[in-house]
Amino acid sequence: MGRLVALELAREGHRVEVFEAKGPEADGAAARVAAAMLAPLAESAITEPGVVRMGQYGLTRWPQLIAQLDAPVYFQQNGTLVVWHRQDAADAQRLCGLFEKNRRLNPSLPALENLDAQRLPQVEPALQGRFNQGVYLPGEGQLDNRQLLAALEQTLTRMGVALHWHTPRETTDFQPGTSGQPDLVLDCRGLGARTQWSALRGIRGEVVRVHAPEVTLQRPTRLVHPRYPLYIAPKQDHIFVIGATEIESDDMGPASLRSVMELLSALYTVHSGFAEARILEIATQCRPTLPDNLPALRWLDERVLQVNGLYRHGYMISPAMLDATLQLLRTGSAALAEDFDVAVHAPMLA
Known part of the structure; x- marks a missing residue:
C-alpha cells in the first residue's frame, strides 16, 4: 500500500x-x-459486498x-477453479449457494459455470480424472x-x-x-501501526512455495475441505504458492508441523505431480486486521x-x-x- x-x-x-x-x-x-489472488466472487463467500x-x-x-x-509483473486473469472430493460435496454445495446468493446481490459479478466430469478437464486439463465436479469462476485473476x-x-x-x-x-x-x-x-505500516491504532490485530497465515515441474495448472485452484480449504496459486516457471490456514493469532513464529503436513497432504490429493515438488519456502505472516x-x-x-x-x-x-x-x-x-x-x-x- x-x-x-x-x-x-x-x-x-x-x-x-x-x-x-x-x-x-x-x-x-x-x-x-501473500498469494496475491484477485478473486472477488470466490472471496464473496466470506466477506462483505463492499x-x-x-x-x-x-x-x-x-x-x-x-x-x-x-x-514486468506477472498478471493472469484466467478465472478461479473450485474443486472438491466426493465426501465434501455437501460443503461444496453450501459454498456454491453462497456464490449464487452474492451474484444476486451484485449482478455485475460473472456467472459461475458448473463443471461435470466431462467439462472439468476441458477447463483444466491437468486435473483430468482427478475430480468429478467443480465450478469455474470466470474473470478472476492473480499477480x-x-x-x-x-x-x-x-x-x-x-x-x-x-x-x-x-x-x-x-x-x-x-x-x-x-x-x-x-x-x-x-x-x-500494517501491524506496525498498532502503537497508535490499538484495534488492529494479526490474523496468522501459513504459506508454502514449491517448484513442481510436473504440474501445469493454468489458474488459481481452490479445494473445498471442512478443515483446511486449500488454495493453489500458480506463478511463472511452475512455481506454486499454497495456503489454507487462517488463525486468530499474532504469532510470527515458524509454521507448525501439523499445519504443514495437512497443507501438503491436501495438495497431493489435488495433483499427484506435487509429490516430486521441491519445497522452496515455508513462510508465516500476520495480516493486519480491524475488528x-x-x-x-x-x-x-x-x-x-x-x-x-x-x-x-x-x-x-x-x-x-x-x-x-x-x-x-x-x-x-x-x-x-x-x-x-x-x-x-x-x-x-x-
Whole structure:
C-alpha cells in the first residue's frame, strides 16, 4: 500500500520519502508472503459486498498500474477453479449457494459455470480424472506479488523517491506542516501501526512455495475441505504458492508441523505431480486486521492519514484503497470510499 501511494504521489510531482522498517524485499510484511489472488466472487463467500466491489475494481485497475512500472509483473486473469472430493460435496454445495446468493446481490459479478466430469478437464486439463465436479469462476485473476514489490522499488528509485530502508518510524517522529518537515504523513505500516491504532490485530497465515515441474495448472485452484480449504496459486516457471490456514493469532513464529503436513497432504490429493515438488519456502505472516475485518482510512490529525486493515484481501482491494486515498488527499472527498463502504474516521483532535 505504501509503495503504491508513494508512486502515484511522485507521479503528481510531489516530493516523496518512504521510510520502511525492513529492506526492499519487504521481509516482515504480509505483502511478501501473500498469494496475491484477485478473486472477488470466490472471496464473496466470506466477506462483505463492499470488499467484493473493490475486488472487481482492482481487476480493471491492476493492468493500468502494472503498465506504468519499469519492470514486468506477472498478471493472469484466467478465472478461479473450485474443486472438491466426493465426501465434501455437501460443503461444496453450501459454498456454491453462497456464490449464487452474492451474484444476486451484485449482478455485475460473472456467472459461475458448473463443471461435470466431462467439462472439468476441458477447463483444466491437468486435473483430468482427478475430480468429478467443480465450478469455474470466470474473470478472476492473480499477480506475482514479489515481482510487483521489486518493480515498484525500481520505479520509485528511477523517479527520485528517497527510500529509507531499515528505518522504522512512528508518526510521532514527524511534525508535519512545520519548517523542515513534510506537509503530510501517510501511515501504511500494517501491524506496525498498532502503537497508535490499538484495534488492529494479526490474523496468522501459513504459506508454502514449491517448484513442481510436473504440474501445469493454468489458474488459481481452490479445494473445498471442512478443515483446511486449500488454495493453489500458480506463478511463472511452475512455481506454486499454497495456503489454507487462517488463525486468530499474532504469532510470527515458524509454521507448525501439523499445519504443514495437512497443507501438503491436501495438495497431493489435488495433483499427484506435487509429490516430486521441491519445497522452496515455508513462510508465516500476520495480516493486519480491524475488528470488522474491513479496511479503513483514519485521520490522526489534519496532516496524518492512516491506511490499514486490508486483512486477507490486500492485493485484491489495494487499487481501490489507493484511489480512495488519493481522492481524499486531492479533493477532500470520500465519495469513492463511500462507494466501497470504506470507513473514513475523522481527525482525532484534542
